[in-house]
Amino acid sequence: MVRLTVSWLYLVVLTLLSVALVGSGWPADKVLMLALLMVVMKNQVIVDVFMGLKGGPALWRGLLGGYTLVIAVFVVALNLL
Amino acid sequence: MTLASTVPPSADSPAAQPLPGDLAIWFFILAELTVFALLFAVFTVARLLDPEMFAAGQAMVHPVAGVINTLALITSSYVVALGVLAAERGQLRRCGMALCGAIAVALIYVVTKGWEYQQLTSAGFGLSTNTYFTLYFFITFFHFMHVLMGMIILAYIANKCLKQRYEKGELAGIESGAVYWHMVDMVWVVLFPLVYVIH
Numbered sequence: 441m442v443r444l445t446v447s448w449l450y451l452v453v454l455t456l457l458s459v460a461l462v463g464s465g466w467p468a469d470k471v472l473m474l475a476l477l478m479v480v481m482k483n484q485v486i487v488d489v490f491m492g493l494k495g496g497p498a499l500w501r502g503l504l505g506g507y508t509l510v511i512a513v514f515v516v517a518l519n520l521l
Numbered sequence: 522m523t524l525a526s527t528v529p530p531s532a533d534s535p536a537a538q539p540l541p542g543d544l545a546i547w548f549f550i551l552a553e554l555t556v557f558a559l560l561f562a563v564f565t566v567a568r569l570l571d572p573e574m575f576a577a578g579q580a581m582v583h584p585v586a587g588v589i590n591t592l593a594l595i596t597s598s599y600v601v602a603l604g605v606l607a608a609e610r611g612q613l614r615r616c617g618m619a620l621c622g623a624i625a626v627a628l629i630y631v632v633t634k635g636w637e638y639q640q641l642t643s644a645g646f647g648l649s650t651n652t653y654f655t656l657y658f659f660i661t662f663f664h665f666m667h668v669l670m671g672m673i674i675l676a677y678i679a680n681k682c683l684k685q686r687y688e689k690g691e692l693a694g695i696e697s698g699a700v701y702w703h704m705v706d707m708v709w710v711v712l713f714p715l716v717y718v719i720h
Contacts, residue, residue: 441606444599444602448596448599452592452595452596455588458714461718462584462718462720468720471720472719475714475718475719476714479710479711479714482710483707483711486598490599492605492696496538496539496540496541497540500547503551504550504554504707507554507558510558511561515561515715518565518569519565521569
């Protein structure tokens with residue numbers, strides 16, 4: 441239960457940080473990469489802790505954990521082209 | 522026969538942790554995530570083709586509503602995970618209550634999203650306004666439908682839990698519903714920065 445609560449707080453903090461990025465005045469490329477990095481970090485927590493895949497089958501953990509990583513790499517690559 | 526092959530797997534070995542829920546729900550989730558990934562790819566490519574139009578469109582959506590919806594879905598997912606934990610401990614009524622709580626939190630998302638749609642449509646924005654709004658409405662409404670479906674599933678499971686209609690140790694149905702709900706959360710976690718944050 442403590443692990444779930446800590447994970448939830450972590451997700452809330454990352455969400456608020458991603459919003460704070462918009463008003464940071466940083467270059468768009470940097471905001472894009474940081475926002476997507478946070479998405480990957482949040483997704484990993486959802487997959488590992490909420491879905492309970494940490495220690496579960498590596499194939500499914502890899503598929504779901506890699507999902508946002510692939511999207512993030514795709515978005516960053518297209519934007520940097 | 523070697524000594525290793527005669528030793529049963531320990532309880533904490535990776536093989537001792539099976540996939541939560543039914544295998545079918547995981548394939549269903551994979552299919553759903555693929556559809557959303559294609560929509561995200563279309564959104565990203567369309568933005569690159571006309572960044573000014575997308576920037577103008579993004580300026581019209583409500584970032585605060587996006588934040589509220591993100592927090593609502595994350596919190597709802599957390600409460601569902603608490604419910605599954607209670608079910609694992611054999612506390613079905615507590616699980617049912619947690620799922621009802623998760624639905625209540627998800628209602629914040631439904632109301633906020635409805636308000637957002639109402640604001641945009643009353644300001645004259647719709648599916649045919651431009652490519653940004655076509656994709657915005659299509660992707661967010663598609664996700665919205667998944668949220669409603671998830672709420673129906675959670676309500677069904679909550680009702681069964683409250684009436685103690687699950688056998689002891691019968692977790693597959695509860696876990697499958699929970700995993701579907703986490704998938705809905707996961708999709709929003711990607712959707713939120715793409716639509717609201719990244720310019």
